[in-house]
Amino acid sequence: MEIDGFQQLDLEKSVPSKKTTPKRIIHFVDGDIMEEYSTEEEEEEEKEEQSTNSTLDPSKLSWGPYLRFWAGRIASTSFSTCEFLGGRFAVFFGLTQPKYQYVLNEFYRIQNKKSDNKSERRGSKAQAAEVPNEKCHLEAGVQEYGTIQQDVTEAIPQ
Template identity: 40%
Template structure:
């Protein structure tokens, strides 16, 4: 039995090379003739989105090289420690600023109290509706039970009356 490959082999007419391309059609040929496969396929309701890596993403971020402060002269030495202390000071200020904003409540929405009140009222109305529904059900159950009792009592009363008539008929 012949196994089906996932790739389609096409001869390249310009160079004579053989291209090994995926059968599903998810590839792109660049201007330079390179075949790019998608980095990721996103399946959406309106189709398939192919995400290719770009040249910018492929470049690695430049990592700041380590500077040995002992090998620096006085000017660059002072500048190095000034920039390091300034960046650490900025990080500390950023951290403390976030914590102080949280402590004083600056990060909460402006009208949060109104939203909380609305939520509380909705919950209260739902509880009232639930309680009213339970009361109506209990009242209906009570009425049903009273009707059942009264219908059985009426039946007993009718039977007693029929029994009295028979007694009076026999005595005559």
């Protein structure tokens, strides 16, 4: 079934529509008008803000809760202020370095030195154990040092 433009307008009018008012209307110098509408998320955020503001209204509290409310607010504000200023003063006076870092560095340096000494001793002990088992000692700089003697004729293939 085909619907005329006129019938379509009648259908649109019969359906209840939400009339939204613009959140902001901006008038430009050249005569243009821009209307800004709020989204559903913004409306939900506004409702949440209103609900939190209405529950924390100290003017509607009795004396006991009123004093507790202000004591808590003063304490939290004081603590956050001291925390902020303490951090700034620590940076200003150079107190961000660990107090005993030089002791830790010295400990690690000594520990590395001890481990190096132990590894050197292990290596020298192993060499000392092998020295008595050798059959002959070769002097450094001699032609046969570190090589096996071969006949020159055997080494060259023909």
